[in-house]
Amino acid sequence: MANLKEVRSRIESVKSTQQITSAMKMVAASKLRKAQNAILTMRPYARKLQEIMQNVSSGAESKVENVYSVQRTPQRILIIAISSNRGLCGPFNANIGKSVILRINEKFSTQYKSGNVDIFTIGKKGNDFLRVRKFAVLRRDDHILEKLSFETVRPIAEELMAQFAAKKYDHIEIIYNQFKNAAVQILQNEQFLPIVQNQSQNKGKSQIKTDYIYEPSKEEIIQELIPKSLKIQLYKALLDSLASEHGARMTAMNKATENAQEMLKNLKLSYNKARQAAITNEILEIVSGAEALKG
Secondary structure (H helix, E strand, O other), X not given: OOOHHHHHHHHHHHHHHHHXXXXXXXXXXXXXXHHHHHHHHHHHHHHHHHHHHHHHHHOOOXXXXXXXXXXXXXXXXXXEEEOOOOOOOOOHHXXXXXXXXXXXXXXXXXXXXXXXXXXXXXXXXXXXXXXXXXXXXXXXXXXXXXOOOHHHHHHHHHHHHHHHHOXXXXXXXXXXXXXXXXXXXXXXXXXXXXXXXXXXXXXXXXOOOOOOOXXXXXXXXXHHHHHHHHHHHHHHHHHHHHHHHHHHHHHHHHHHHHHHHHHHHHHHHHHHHHHHHHHHHHHHHHHHHHHHHHO
């Protein structure tokens, strides 16, 4: 059994850890509230905009040039992995890294062996996870998450769109955690480019085809709406990931605080046992000494 000094030292250490995890839980909860409001406000707008974009894109006439809907054989692939810059958020970051590896092995193994799969990581932890496992990361961005806004996301989206239009990549997809609630994050694999065509037209005659009156013209609407929708799509994925990160960290720190409380309970029990054992030994020594004097 550990002596009293060792047990007291462990109790103080666990108490300090519990204070840290409790503080981190409160900080994460505060940040989560803001991030949750941002994504819940953005999501309906992004969903409706994407629906309109898909309808307009799929119904576009042949004279309307839409380079972002061109379906090409996926020879050059870009995977965007959105993680976080900080840890202590459970399996949040590991799930992203595992999903990227699984996606490459299952879908793009041939292209990867040919060196035609590039990985773009947003977040330090995703980059570290993949590099440790010998997956080459072409590009990383660890700063965008620190001051996330549409203005900081727009240049990245424009660059990705330009690379697709220039045929540098035939297929671009985003892997991220979608926010459901503080305890649940849903791993998403979302196609960014080319634009996913509206599937409702292929589901049967019962589906009503949406028609729009265009002002000023269909060509101008496509040229303006589609790039904006793609930028919003990337921004929404980052907002989802940020809210999921704070939710995962809050849940992990709450669990760590509870575990620390349980450890303190067990350590205090061990301390009391050790103290009682020490007292008993002292009494035995006194009694034995007294008996020896009598003898």
